[in-house]
Amino acid sequence: MNSFLTEDILKLLIAAGLGALIGVEREYHSKSAGLRTMILISIGSTLFTVISAKLGGDAGRIAANIVTGIGFIGGGIIFRENNRVVGITTAATAWATAALGMCVGIGYYEIATVSSGIVLFVLYALVPVQNIIKRRNQLRNYRIVCKFQQKTLKNYEMLFRELDLDAKCGIQSRVGDTITGTWIVQGSERKHEKLTKILLNDPEVIEFDF
Template sequence: MQAIQNINLLSLLDTFVSVAAAFILGSVIGLERQIRQRTAGLRTNTLVAVGAAVFVDMAYRLDGSGGAVRVVAYVVSGIGFLGAGAIMKEGANVTGLNTAATLWGSAAVGACAGADLLGEALIAALFVLASNTLLRPVVNRINRQPISEEASEATYVVRVICSRAARPEVLDQLLLLLEAANYPVRDVDQHPFGPADTEIGATLYATAVEPAELDRVIEDLEALDGVQQAFWNATAEE
């Protein structure tokens, strides 16, 4: 049986070292992303690194089998479409990234098994499982930690609710106050708020702010005639 003949302890050790290195280095990259609470965090980056290492290691072992290597390439590209279907976006929330990355890792395991590289398939499966189990408590612990506004990369929006009669003056003052605070405005949106008010939103170019500075801008805005409410918020982005 070809699968049994392909088992070579030295080759398996080499595969283990390669995939372990990918696991560790992918975890390091993912840890930085997880600490910043990005969508593609610790497990996703680790799974992608493990999957890539397995595919490359398998292609390396299939030297001389040009057809098999081409099939591996087709699997890599094809599984991307399947993974994309598992990713869902609802508002600012993105789900399914770990599922997509796991599918990619599973494809690597299946490709190894199909190539009769059973030992390599076992190693790959163990590291995919480790990515989803051993790293889960780390992810949960990090996600419970608050992230400071200064450290986050986000889209910042200053919003003001004012009477429609005061809208032109409030808009001018909003832009002047933000300019004075060195926060240039990328976009301004306005829409009715209730029967007699207007909500103005100013999106900033900045991806990091000093909260105290924006708080002072809010205080100045709330002191204007006709202003019902002023506030700012941040939406995390990749």
């Protein structure tokens, strides 16, 4: 077998392996782009890079097109769920995986290997750090519906201050004898839980969500 062909096959196998390592983590956490997706992204970017080198085209233009293609995939991964934007980390992972595939395609195996290790470190090792930050500081969107009375919503703003929660008032609306208020509230997980408990036991609250 031609030595160049053998090297190209090796590149595809390495790309598949690196994509699989990253894909396993995404699959384990039940993300929209998991094992197969990351392998295909890695192999695809490697294959495009190898082909562009063989055709003698503008490598920079091929690389730019790969990045553009990954941008479309990333746009499909990111979506809104319950007033939150989710999938950004998975989209960024797909973007990084494509870059790894390109590194393998041009023969920069060391850079690809080290970079994949860094990606895995970010996805695995930094989760506890992220959880600590979330426990100490969370941002939640609260919507409270209650019976309309004068200064009703002001009472809840006072409650936020009493619990040392930073609240920014959003849309307020009244329908019949009920009034709805929304706030963006920032504070520790413990304070949020205390607020939730108070709202659950408040007879004036018809419904609320966050």
